[in-house]
Amino acid sequence: MFDVIRHLSFYSILEEHVRSYPGKIAHACSGQTRTYEQLLERVDRLINALEDNGVQAGDRILWLGQNSDRILELLIAASQLDAMLCPANWRQSKAEIAELIDDLEPKVVFWQEEEVGGDIRAGRELAKFTGGLWLQHDGDGDDSYDSFLDSGRPDRNDHREVDTTAGTLIIYTAAFDGRPNGAVLNQQTILLQNLVLAPTQRISNETVFLAVGPLFHLGTLMQCLTVYHVGGTNVFVRRSDARSIAKAIHDHKCTRTWLVSKTMDEIIQLNHDRHYDLSSLRSVPYNEEWNRMVTVEPVETHVPGYGQTEVMGLGVLPQYGRHAIGIFGRPSPLCHMRIVDEEDRDVESGQVGEIVFRGPTVMNGYWRRPELNAHRHRNGWHHTNDLGRREADGSLTFIGPKVQMIKSGVENIYPAEVEACIRRHPAVADCGIIGVPHPQWIQTVKAIVVLKPESQASAQDIIEHCRQHIASYKKPSLVEFREDMPRTATGGIDYKLLDELYGGGNYPGGNTRTS
C-alpha cells in the first residue's frame, strides 16, 4: 500500500533538494551546469514525455552512450514511472548490442552517434526486436534528447504512487555462463545503500564528485547516486582523458573522484606547468608530484571492501573491521552474511566457502532469468558465486570468484563468454581461455584453441572473429593452438594445467577456479 507520509524516492529527494539547496549546482556536464531547480524541471518534462510515448510501469529504457548527466536525469524520471533504466556498456560489439536489445526489449532507446554510433546501428540491424522509440541523444534534430525533453509538459509529478521496491535500474554483469545478466535493483535498495556509502566513502553534501569511470558499472554510478541523495554535486566527463579530467577538476573544484594510476601519471605529465588548479581534489597519497598538486588526505584503508553489483556494490566494509583479521571487514548494517558449503551448510570459521548474503541491498533478481534467479537465491540467501573465509573474529577474507574471472583494467572478463564466441568460429573444435599477467592491465586474455580436423585458422583470424562478435576488451591478445584440450577427471577443461603450460596467473583473488 502506498504510504505517502513515509515515502522516500529519487523524485521526492529532488523535491527536497530544491527546498534545502536553493541555487546549488546538481550536475555539471559538457560545459553546462544545472541547479536542483533546473534538474526538477527537466525531470518533470522527461517523465511526462516518457509517459506520452507509452512508457509504463515495468518498461525498460535503454541508454546506449557514454557518461552523461542525462543518465541520472533518466533514472530519476524512470523511477517515478516505476519503469527501469539500463545504462548499457557501449564498448560492446554489434552482436552483443543486438543480444542486449533482444533481452531488454526497450520501450525507448537513447543512443549516441559520436564514437560509438557504428556498432549501435549495426546492433540494432542485427536484433530480432524491432520495436522501441530510438532517439539519438547527441543529435540536434527532432529525435535529439533535448527535443524529446522539450516535448514533455512541465506538469509536476508528485502525485504518482510509486512502488520503491519495484526494479528501476538494470546493470548487466556476471557473464559466468557465457552471457551477461541484467541485475535489477530497486529504489529502496539504492537509497538504503547510500546511507552506508556516504560515511564510508566520505561523501557529504559538500562533495563535488567527478564521475570518471563508466556509468554502466555500479562502481562509479553508486557514488553518483550517493552524492545525489545527500545533496552534493556530480560532475560528468564523457571522455576520461587526462585533459578533460584536469579541466573538470579545475573548473568545478571537484573534491572527489576515482582515478587509476595510469591516469594520474598522465595528469602529472600534462599539468607540469600547473595550468590546472587541482588543489580542491582530496586524494590518497600517490607520488611526490601528485601530492603537491592535490590535497592529500590520510588513507584510512586501501581496501574498498567486498561486494558485487547484485548486492548494490558493497556488502562488507573495512570500516566495520578495523584491526580485524580479515582486511575486507565485516558486513554493513544492511547485510547479513554466511559462508556456506555446496549444501548451504555453514562452514567452520577459518574455512573457505561461498559467500551468501541477505538484506535489503540484495537485487530483485536478474532480468528475465527465472531459473538463474531461483538458483542464485536458493534457500532464502543470495549466493554470490564468490569464495570467502570468515576469520575467528567474524571478519571476512575475500578469496576470489568461485568461477574464475579475468581482470583487465576495471573490466571483468568471463572466460565462458569468450570461449563461447571462439567456439562459434567454423574452424574451431574447442577452446579454453586463461588470463596472463599484464604489467598495465593486470591481466590480458589468452585463448588456447583446438582446430577441427582439416580446418585452418590463424591467431589473427581468431582475434578478428572475436572483435566482430564481442567487446574489443574481451578479445584474446594471444592465441595458442594445440591438438587436444586437457580435461579433468570430471570432464571440465583443466585450467590449472593450461595456466601452467601457457603462463596463466594474476587472477583476482588468486587462482580459485573450481569449474
Add this chain to the structure above:
Amino acid sequence: MFDVIRHLSFYSILEEHVRSYPGKIAHACSGQTRTYEQLLERVDRLINALEDNGVQAGDRILWLGQNSDRILELLIAASQLDAMLCPANWRQSKAEIAELIDDLEPKVVFWQEEEVGGDIRAGRELAKFTGGLWLQHDGDGDDSYDSFLDSGRPDRNDHREVDTTAGTLIIYTAAFDGRPNGAVLNQQTILLQNLVLAPTQRISNETVFLAVGPLFHLGTLMQCLTVYHVGGTNVFVRRSDARSIAKAIHDHKCTRTWLVSKTMDEIIQLNHDRHYDLSSLRSVPYNEEWNRMVTVEPVETHVPGYGQTEVMGLGVLPQYGRHAIGIFGRPSPLCHMRIVDEEDRDVESGQVGEIVFRGPTVMNGYWRRPELNAHRHRNGWHHTNDLGRREADGSLTFIGPKVQMIKSGVENIYPAEVEACIRRHPAVADCGIIGVPHPQWIQTVKAIVVLKPESQASAQDIIEHCRQHIASYKKPSLVEFREDMPRTATGGIDYKLLDELYGGGNYPGGNTRTS
C-alpha cells in the same frame, strides 16, 4: 508480502552479530555482561516465553522500571512477535500510571519494586484495566524476570515472518492537550534512522556507550539502538549518580555518553584522586579538570539538530548545514521538510511557520488516538507542532514549540497537563501555568490560580494536590493567587501578560506561545 531475502530486523541483526562479533560484549548492566551469543539465547527464550503467555502481534508489553539491559532484550523479543514494548516513565504519579495502564491495556507488565514500587502498585490499583500478567522484574520469586525468561524454550525464532513496518516501540510524549500520547515507531523506522545517527553521532562498532539518560525518552534509547545495530557495546546504569557513572566508565572503558554539566561537576569532585580511570571517554571539552580526566575530542558542533520523538528523534542535522545560516542544519537524507502556514501553504523563506515532515522516520501514529493522528498527519505531512524558519540557503532555524512548553532539566512539561490537574482541585476555579527561569534546571513551574468564591486553598495545598496526581517534576514550585484570569481577545489565557506579571521566561526556543 514477507521477503526473506531482503529482510532486516532487530532479530536478524542479532543473528548477524553472533557471526560477525564472536565473544563480543553486547550489554553490561548491574555488574553482568552478556555477549551477543548470550543475548540471542536470552532473546529466544524471551520470545518463546512471551508467546507461551499469549503475546501476539499488536499486543503491548509495558516496562515500569528504571534503566536496564532488559529493555533492549524485551524490545528485540517483542519485535520478533510483531508486538510492542513501551518503556514507560517511572517518575509518574499513581494517577498517571493508572491512565497509562488503561491506555495501553498491556498483555505483560514488567515492574520494579525498588525505589518506584509504591506508586506502581497504587497505580495498578487505580486502573480500570485489571488484565495482564504482572511480573516484578527485580524480584527473585516465580514472577521475576529471570524466572520468566528461563521458562521459555530455547528454540530459535528465525522462521517468523515479521512485518518490520508494524509498530514495535511506544514512547509517550507530547502532552500538549493535557495527557501524554504514545508515539508508535516501527522497526524499519528505527533501523533506517540508525544509519543516519551512526555517522552523525560518531557511533561505530568500536563504541562502548554508557546509557545514563532515562530509556523512556528517545534521546538515550535511540543512541543505544544505533550502538546495537552497528555492533557496539551498550552499558546501562540503573542509577545515574556520579559514582555509578564513573565506575561504569572505568570498568567497561566506555567511549561515549551524554552527561549534563551538573553530573560532570559531581564526577570531577568525586574523582579528584583519580580513583576512576575515565580516559576511555571521548568528550567535548568542559573545564580544565574534566579535560584532564577524559579524552577531549574536537567539537564539530554544539547543536544536536532538530527533531522529536514522532520522527524518531532527529530530522534536521547540523552535519547537513555546515556554514549554513540556520545552525540546526538541513533535513537528513531520510526526511523531507516544509515550513507551512495554518492552511498548509508553504511560507516564504525567512518567514516563521510550522515545521512539517515526510519520510520513513515518521511514526506510525499515536497509540489509540485516531483523531489526533488524522490531525497531525493531515494532507500527507506530519505536523510537528513546532515553529521554524527556512533560511535563504534552505537551512533551518528552529524557533520553538507552537504550544509553549516548559523545560526542566531534560524533561518537557506541558502547561495544559499541569493546568488540567490543578483545575481538578475542588477549590480551584481556573489556573494558568508559566515557566520561570531557574539557574540549574532551565525553568521551574509556576501556577497562577483563581480560587472559587468562598473557597480556600494554600500554595502548599495546590502543590501537594499536584504531587498526588502528576509526576513530581511537573508540579509547580511556586503558586500565586489572583482574582480573575486575564484572557486574550479570542478567549484564551493571556500568557504573555502572566509572563510579564509573574516573571515568566527562558522558554525553549523563546516565547512562541500561540494558544
